[in-house]
Amino acid sequence: MPQVAGGLDVRLAAAFAEAAPAAPALLVGMDTPQLAARTVAEPLAPARRTGVDAWLGPAADGGFWALGLARPTPALARRLLLGLPMSTDRTGAVLAARLADAGLAVERLPQLRDVDEVADAAEAAALAPHGRFAACWRTVGSRVGAAR
Structure with missing residues (x-):
């Protein structure tokens, strides 16, 4: 689907808004070329999804390389992502706090390095x-x- 206009927070929220609400959705940054399918296959396997509301893949620079929602809705995506400070060393921590504030059970994915420099x-x-x-x-x- 084409990206909407706006900042990264707006574009990520819009992508989750297009996801099927009854199925999990995972957004992965394109700047983690060392990511292997096995890194997300096990944590997102149906047997491991019970009781998990979200997945967060922290980046070594303080951001995040992946965000998944078990039951994405436009309202939840906006609540989590709109106004999220992007490309800072606190982006991942702020997102983790928003996930906790939303009462979501979060499974952490492995920390990866994204390619910024x-x-x-x-x-x-x-x-x-x-x-x-x-x-x-x-x-x-x-x-x-x-x-x-």
């Missing part, structure tokens, strides 16, 4: 050395290093 890209590539991102980084990273 050159050093992040190098680390993400090292964490998943056989992936497409790492292959690309080996080419781009050598150019970045040569330019310094």
Whole structure:
């Protein structure tokens, strides 16, 4: 579905508003190339979802790389996300507090590094050395290093 206009908080809330309310929805940041399917497969498996209202994947920089809702609704998404300060070292903590304030039982996913800066890209590539991102980084990273 096309993204709506607005900040990241508005776009994330709108994405959850489009999700089927009876089924879980998980939004994952595109800047975590080391993410493997197994990282989310077990925590989101039907047998593990009982009693869980939300999933939060914290990022090493204080943000988050994933947010999942067991029963997403437009109202809940707006409550959790609108006005959330994005791209700060407190974004994940503020979101975690909002999830708790909403009375949601949250399962934490593993902390991952998202790629915001050159050093992040190098680390993400090292964490998943056989992936497409790492292959690309080996080419781009050598150019970045040569330019310094």
